[in-house]
Amino acid sequence: MGEKVTIGGIIYDVGNSTATKTGTWRVFKPVFDSDKCKRCGICAKFCPEGIIEITQEKGAQANMDYCKGCGICAEECPFDAIKMEVEKK
Amino acid sequence: MKTVMEGSNAVAHAIRLCKPEVMAMFPITPSTHIPENLAQMVADGDLDAKLITVESEFSAMSATVGASATGVRAFTATSSQGLALMHEVVYAAAGMRLPIVTTIVNRALSAPINIWNDQQDTISERDSGWLQIYCETNQEAVDTMIQAYKIAEDKRVLLPVFVCMDGFILSHTYEPVDIPEQKDVDEFLPPYKPEHAFLDPDKPMTMGPFAYPKPYAAMRKELSKDVMKAKAVVKEVHDEFAKKFGRSYGNGIIEEYKNDRPIAIVAMGSVCGTIKEVVDKRDDVGLVRVRCYRPFPKEELAKALKDKENVIVFEKNVALGLNSGAMYPEIKDVLYSAGSKARVNNVIGGIGGIDVTKENVENFIERLKDKEGVVEFLGGDPNE
Ligand code: SF4
Numbered sequence A: 001m002g003e004k005v006t007i008g009g010i011i012y013d014v015g016n017s018t019a020t021k022t023g024t025w026r027v028f029k030p031v032f033d034s035d036k037c038k039r040c041g042i043c044a045k046f047c048p049e050g051i052i053e054i055t056q057e058k059g060a061q062a063n064m065d066y067c068k069g070c071g072i073c074a075e076e077c078p079f080d081a082i083k084m085e086v087e088k089k
Numbered sequence B: 001m002k003t004v005m006e007g008s009n010a011v012a013h014a015i016r017l018c019k020p021e022v023m024a025m026f027p028i029t030p031s032t033h034i035p036e037n038l039a040q041m042v043a044d045g046d047l048d049a050k051l052i053t054v055e056s057e058f059s060a061m062s063a064t065v066g067a068s069a070t071g072v073r074a075f076t077a078t079s080s081q082g083l084a085l086m087h088e089v090v091y092a093a094a095g096m097r098l099p100i101v102t103t104i105v106n107r108a109l110s111a112p113i114n115i116w117n118d119q120q121d122t123i124s125e126r127d128s129g130w131l132q133i134y135c136e137t138n139q140e141a142v143d144t145m146i147q148a149y150k151i152a153e154d155k156r157v158l159l160p161v162f163v164c165m166d167g168f169i170l171s172h173t174y175e176p177v178d179i180p181e182q183k184d185v186d187e188f189l190p191p192y193k194p195e196h197a198f199l200d201p202d203k204p205m206t207m208g209p210f211a212y213p214k215p216y217a218a219m220r221k222e223l224s225k226d227v228m229k230a231k232a233v234v235k236e237v238h239d240e241f242a243k244k245f246g247r248s249y250g251n252g253i254i255e256e257y258k259n260d261r262p263i264a265i266v267a268m269g270s271v272c273g274t275i276k277e278v279v280d281k282r283d284d285v286g287l288v289r290v291r292c293y294r295p296f297p298k299e300e301l302a303k304a305l306k307d308k309e310n311v312i313v314f315e316k317n318v319a320l321g322l323n324s325g326a327m328y329p330e331i332k333d334v335l336y337s338a339g340s341k342a343r344v345n346n347v348i349g350g351i352g353g354i355d356v357t358k359e360n361v362e363n364f365i366e367r368l369k370d371k372e373g374v375v376e377f378l379g380g381d382p383n384e
C-alpha cells in the first residue's frame, strides 16, 4: 500500500498475504494459561489464521501480528486454558 | 466484394476474422444469430476457437473474463436481460483491465418484457468502464468489431469494449456488406500479446484482488482517467482502419452530417439513417451522431453543438427518476460548460422497438424547433 498501483491492481509479487497484519482487526485477545495447557494442539488446528504455535516450553502461543481475536481457540480448548480478554489499545 | 447478408451473420464473420481463442456465449434474442453463426463456423473448422456453452449470461461473461485473464482474445455477445445478468462481471472486467470485446445487439429491458430494440441495456452499463461504440449500419458493425479488439488491446487502453448494434433493425436485416479479407485483417490486427494479465505458472499473479479504501480509490481514479484517454485511441484506430480499408465513420468519435445549420439533432445508432434522410429534405436541421458514447466525447460535442440555436437530443432509453434520456443532461453539461446559449430539447423514441419514421422525425422537429427544455416521448400514448 502507498506504492503506485499496477494496471487492474494486479499483484505480481505473489505470496504476500503476510503483509496484511490482520492483528489490527482485533478487539478481544486470547490469553493462554501455560500451566493449564496440555500441549494437545487442538486450538492450533482450529485457528482460522493458522498462527498458533505449540512448544513444550511455553505451551500454545498465538502470533499477535495476525490473531484476529475471533475466540475460536478459546471455544475449542478442552482444558479451559485460553481466556478471551478485551484488548486495551 | 460486397455480399448481401444478415447483420448478425456479417458480424459473426467479422469476429471470425479477429480470431478469438475463447468464446463463451448464451443465446438471447435478438443476439442469438451471432453465437449460432459462430458455433457453425467452429463446427465447420472455419474458426479455431474454444466455444464454451454456458448456462447463463452471468457465466458467459465470467468465462470470458477468465479466458481473457489467461491472456487470450476472448469474445461474447448478448442483449438486454442477458447484459443485465452480466452486470456484476461487466464491472469486474473493466476494473481488471481485460480487453474483452462484446457485441451487444441492443434490446429493451423488462418489465414489461419486450424483445425489440432500444438502447436501455447498454445505457444502463454506461458507468462500468467499458467503451461503448454505437453503429449505424451493418457495415459499420463489421468494421467496428475489427477496430474494437485493436482499441481494447492497445497498451494505452486495456479496457473492454461494447460494440452496439440495434436489435432487428440491424441484426436481422439483410444488407450488402463488404467482409474484409483475412490477410488484411491480420495485418491490421496482429495476435494479442498480453503483457499485463496472463496465465504462466512461472510468473504467478493475483488478479482482481481485495483492495483497502486507499488503493481502491486510487485504482478507480486511474480507471476513470484511462477510460477518458481511450478516446484518442478509438480515433487513431478508426483512422488507421479508414486508411487501410477505405471506410470511415465521421471522425471515429462523432459524425457530423450537414451540421452547418441552426438546429442539430444528436442521436446514436441506426435511427441516424432515418434522421439523415429528413435532414436531406430540410435546410434548417443537421445531425450529430455520437459513435463513441463511452468515453463521452465532450470536446467534440462542444465544438459541434455550442453555436446551435436548438439541440434536439434523440434517445432510445429512459433515465427513470430523471424523466429524460440519459444523454440529455450530459449534452446539457457539455453545452453549459462551453458557455453555449443553445436551447436543448429531448425526444425519447423507438422505445421497445416502436418504429421511428421520417414523419416522426419531421414532426418532432416542428414541435420542438422553438421550444426549450421539453422532454417528450414518441409513441408514449397507448391510444395513438
Ligand atoms: S483468537 Fe482466533 S485468530 Fe486468535 S489465536 Fe485464537 S483462533 Fe487464532
Ligand code: SF4
Binding pocket: A032, A036, A037, A038, A039, A040, A041, A042, A043, A044, A054, A059, A060, A076, A077, A078, A079, A080, A081, A082
Ligand atoms: S487446545 Fe488448549 S490445551 Fe490444547 S494446546 Fe491449545 S491451549 Fe493448550
